[in-house]
Amino acid sequence: xxxxxxxxxxxxxxxxxxxxxxxxxxxxxxxxxxxxxxxxxxxxxxxxxxxxxxxxxxxxxxxxxxxxxxxxxxxxxxxxxxxxxxxxxxxxxxxxxxxxxxxxxxxxxxxxxxxxxxxxxxxxxxxxxxxxxxxxxxxxxxxxxxxxxxxxxxxxxxxxxxxxxxxxxxxxxxxxxxxxxxxxxxxxxxxxxxxxxxxxxxxxxxxxxxx
Amino acid sequence: xxxxxxxxxxxxxxxxxxxxxxxxxxxxxxxxxxxxxxxxxxxxxxxxxxxxxxxxxxxxxxxxxxxxxxxxxxxxxxxxxxxxxxxxxxxxxxxxxxxxxxxxxxxxxxxxxxxxxxxxxxxxxxxxxxxxxxxxxxxxxxxxxxxxxxxxxxxxxxxxxxxxxxxxxxxxxxxxxxxx
Numbered sequence: 001x002x003x004x005x006x007x008x009x010x011x012x013x014x015x016x017x018x019x020x021x022x023x024x025x026x027x028x029x030x031x032x033x034x035x036x037x038x039x040x041x042x043x044x045x046x047x048x049x050x051x052x053x054x055x056x057x058x059x060x061x062x063x064x065x066x067x068x069x070x071x072x073x074x075x076x077x078x079x080x081x082x083x084x085x086x087x088x089x090x091x092x093x094x095x096x097x098x099x100x101x102x103x104x105x106x107x108x109x110x111x112x113x114x115x116x117x118x119x120x121x122x123x124x125x126x127x128x129x130x131x132x133x134x135x136x137x138x139x140x141x142x143x144x145x146x147x148x149x150x151x152x153x154x155x156x157x158x159x160x161x162x163x164x165x166x167x168x169x170x171x172x173x174x175x176x177x178x179x180x181x182x183x184x185x186x187x188x189x190x191x192x193x194x195x196x197x198x199x200x201x202x203x204x205x206x207x208x209x210x211x
Numbered sequence: 212x213x214x215x216x217x218x219x220x221x222x223x224x225x226x227x228x229x230x231x232x233x234x235x236x237x238x239x240x241x242x243x244x245x246x247x248x249x250x251x252x253x254x255x256x257x258x259x260x261x262x263x264x265x266x267x268x269x270x271x272x273x274x275x276x277x278x279x280x281x282x283x284x285x286x287x288x289x290x291x292x293x294x295x296x297x298x299x300x301x302x303x304x305x306x307x308x309x310x311x312x313x314x315x316x317x318x319x320x321x322x323x324x325x326x327x328x329x330x331x332x333x334x335x336x337x338x339x340x341x342x343x344x345x346x347x348x349x350x351x352x353x354x355x356x357x358x359x360x361x362x363x364x365x366x367x368x369x370x371x372x373x374x375x376x377x378x379x380x381x382x383x384x385x386x387x388x389x390x391x
Contacts, residue, residue, distance in 0.1 A: 077351040119349040121248035
């Protein structure tokens with residue numbers, strides 16, 4: 001397939017004018033396929049749209065990279081579920097600038113987070129901290145999983161004990177069984193310890209061989 | 212017997228969940244409220260230029276007068292600020308409240324024109340053009356109002372415009388020295 005040409009408006013135009021309506025089905029399908037691939041490629045190339053404006057960026061790429069990492073982890077206090085890097089809100093802009101100012105002043109990442117938490121509380125962290133108030137949040141799901149696992153284990157064990165082989169039949173039961181089974185099976189108590197199969201031995205039964 | 216009780220377990224779970232959801236609905240909790248960490252702490256530092264050119268800058272000294280102070284972040288471009296403006300006029304005139312206004316991300320002359328047109332409820336007003344003071348106060352937008360007591364401790368923080376009920380329920384009791 002001629003990759004690329006369908007993206008080119010001229011090539012496309014030429015193809016249609018040359019044989020409008022007479023284009024073989026396969027050629028048309030190929031063109032549709034190429035076009036959809038083209039769109040897919042463009043979609044793959046699309047970068048996530050960040051709200052970080054060029055004027056906000058730091059000249060030092062290492063510091064800017066740290067600022068981005070921090071910005072992704074800070075919640076915009078207006079847009080609730082957006083990070084400050086994703087948000088167009090005025091406050092998000094101020095927060096991005098403050099993050100960069102702190103970094104330029106020599107703060108560590110933790111110090112920048114602490115700076116924001118001092119002003120906006122734990123709410124500003126997209127990943128909530130591990131502390132007494134958030135214990136249920138962090139440990140609730142693992143605890144439930146643990147409880148479910150233990151319950152499952154107990155249930156499985158109970159089932160296994162329930163399927164343990166019943167005690168061997170006593171004389172009376174063997175007689176009753178042979179009566180119930182009628183002529184298909186014979187009761188041979190004297191041969192019950194013989195060279196028969198395991199199950200037969202335990203029941204003291206053998207198939208009748210008078211055929 | 213215990214096996215039969217086991218059949219009630221799904222029903223029990225449902226009842227438990229329904230109870231929890233009903234409680235969450237009825238307790239009157241605002242899920243959009245994001246709380247405020249400045250409440251109960253000393254007022255954040257303040258050092259901004261005065262809105263009126265030529266006047267002394269606004270500093271922390273404003274919170275060391277021993278009197279309760281209200282701090283209102285506003286902007287001339289903000290419609291809810293317009294809505295709450297009459298309440299501040301009333302607080303000033305009827306309750307004698309000391310209100311400090313801070314024009315947030317507002318051009319100086321526009322903020323001044325706004326106050327001139329509507330009336331000025333502020334004892335002093337400052338300018339926070341870049342929103343830096345707002346960040347120190349944990350501001351999420353305008354309008355927001357803080358109540359700072361005589362010892363310089365922030366006692367109340369309202370996100371959004373004040374309404375009548377805020378005045379009667381918390382602001383006026385705060386100004387009279389009764390903790391809301």
